[in-house]
Amino acid sequence: MHSELSLQHDISLRPFNTFGIEARARHYLRVTAAGQLHHALHDPALAALPRLVLGGGSNLLLTGDFDGLVLHIASTGKEVLAGDADHVHVRAAAGENWHEFVQWTLAQGLGGLENLALIPGTVGAAPIQNIGAYGLETKDVFHSLTAYDPTIGAELTLDAAACRFAYRDSVFKHDDGRHLIITSVTFALPRAWQPNLRYAELATALAEQGIAAPTPRQVANTVIAIRQRKLPDPRVIGNAGSFFKNPVVSAAQCAALLARYPALVHHRQPDGSEKLAAGWLIDQCGWKGRNLGAAGVYPKQALVLVNNGGATGDDVRRLARAIQDDVEARYGVRLEPEPVFV
Numbered sequence: 001m002h003s004e005l006s007l008q009h010d011i012s013l014r015p016f017n018t019f020g021i022e023a024r025a026r027h028y029l030r031v032t033a034a035g036q037l038h039h040a041l042h043d044p045a046l047a048a049l050p051r052l053v054l055g056g057g058s059n060l061l062l063t064g065d066f067d068g069l070v071l072h073i074a075s076t077g078k079e080v081l082a083g084d085a086d087h088v089h090v091r092a093a094a095g096e097n098w099h100e101f102v103q104w105t106l107a108q109g110l111g112g113l114e115n116l117a118l119i120p121g122t123v124g125a126a127p128i129q130n131i132g133a134y135g136l137e138t139k140d141v142f143h144s145l146t147a148y149d150p151t152i153g154a155e156l157t158l159d160a161a162a163c164r165f166a167y168r169d170s171v172f173k174h175d176d177g178r179h180l181i182i183t184s185v186t187f188a189l190p191r192a193w194q195p196n197l198r199y200a201e202l203a204t205a206l207a208e209q210g211i212a213a214p215t216p217r218q219v220a221n222t223v224i225a226i227r228q229r230k231l232p233d234p235r236v237i238g239n240a241g242s243f244f245k246n247p248v249v250s251a252a253q254c255a256a257l258l259a260r261y262p263a264l265v266h267h268r269q270p271d272g273s274e275k276l277a278a279g280w281l282i283d284q285c286g287w288k289g290r291n292l293g294a295a296g297v298y299p300k301q302a303l304v305l306v307n308n309g310g311a312t313g314d315d316v317r318r319l320a321r322a323i324q325d326d327v328e329a330r331y332g333v334r335l336e337p338e339p340v341f342v
């Protein structure tokens with residue numbers, strides 16, 4: 001059965017992760033159609049191997065060679081579906097580039113995804129950590145997805161409830177969903193579009209351009225400009241975006257911290273808990289712009305760890321631990337990494 005699949009062996013994963021970290025995969029399959037998954041995972045030899053599903057590699061930290069099968073999701077295709085009275089539905093294959101998909105929806109005259117412009121990676125990975133930015137999360141525009149379940153050898157359809165979306169989280173990061181391989185995602189975009197300007201920096205940037213009633217395209221362009229100003233381009237400096245999640249603490253813990261650190265940046269959540277700004281905590285511990293070996297903290301944004309050239313996954317992991325330890329010693333909060341460690 002191997003011969004029917006274009007399996008490759010001992011290949012470098014460096015071009016396939018935005019940190020630009022060198023690691024090798026024992027077996028590698030570029031998956032351009034969902035049927036190939038079924039084919040590959042019905043091969044007893046391949047199915048028994050440890051498996052890494054890879055999209056754009058923009059939320060991964062490779063900590064060593066991968067002694068198993070990498071399934072690189074590269075399926076393409078996108079379409080506008082009928083939808084319902086309030087929403088137009090758009091569907092894309094898992095391997096589509098996320099930002100190109102957002103641009104394509106805008107070109108169709110459809111608003112709804114513009115706040116998530118320029119996030120790297122694939123459409124199929126967007127639900128995994130419920131990607132979010134500038135006041136919008138995947139769950140807000142999600143309709144359903146299809147996923148291949150290797151345990152039953154068939155595709156399933158999951159709605160939003162089944163995906164159990166939460167802040168940077170979903171069922172796909174937990175034991176009952178980790179085995180699923182997302183093959184396509186359908187979004188529900190509002191027919192009566194309104195700009196989402198909840199995020200103050202975005203509203204201000206539009207106002208500064210004299211735009212009072214923005215179009216989806218103007219919102220997207222403004223998001224793109226802000227992101228380009230604040231975040232390193234992975235093609236130039238290896239990184240995986242925000243390296244830590246913003247920690248959520250109880251109201252009581254937040255009050256105790258505020259008594260000691262009145263400048264603490266915090267945002268009340270609908271359930272009464274408080275979300276702290278991980279970047280602020282890291283900055284206060286003096287880490288912004290500091291390096292540890294070939295890994296460093298981006299000078300313009302303390303939440304982003306970077307590969308200054310030739311860093312290994314262990315370099316980045318060591319730096320991350322040093323930051324976690326310092327923040328915990330000072331604030332009693334353990335930062336949780338956002339990227340998946342492989």
Ligand SMILES: Cc1cc2nc3c(=O)[nH]c(=O)nc-3n(C[C@H](O)[C@H](O)[C@H](O)COP(=O)(O)OP(=O)(O)OC[C@H]3O[C@@H](n4cnc5c(N)ncnc54)[C@H](O)[C@@H]3O)c2cc1C
Nearest residue numbers: 053055056057058059121122124125131132133182240241
């Ligand atoms: C510069 C930069 C900025 C970023 N900004 C943001 C941001 O604003 N908001 C945000 O939320 N994230 C952000 N990220 C993180 C990242 O872009 C997203 O998490 C993105 O969705 C990852 O997509 P990917 O295809 O690269 O996933 P990968 O890194 O390839 O994979 C991530 C995880 O998803 C799994 N996976 C991937 N595809 C599938 C699939 N089809 N089925 C099942 N599992 C799969 C992988 O196994 C892995 O566990 C940023 C990253 C960078 C480098």
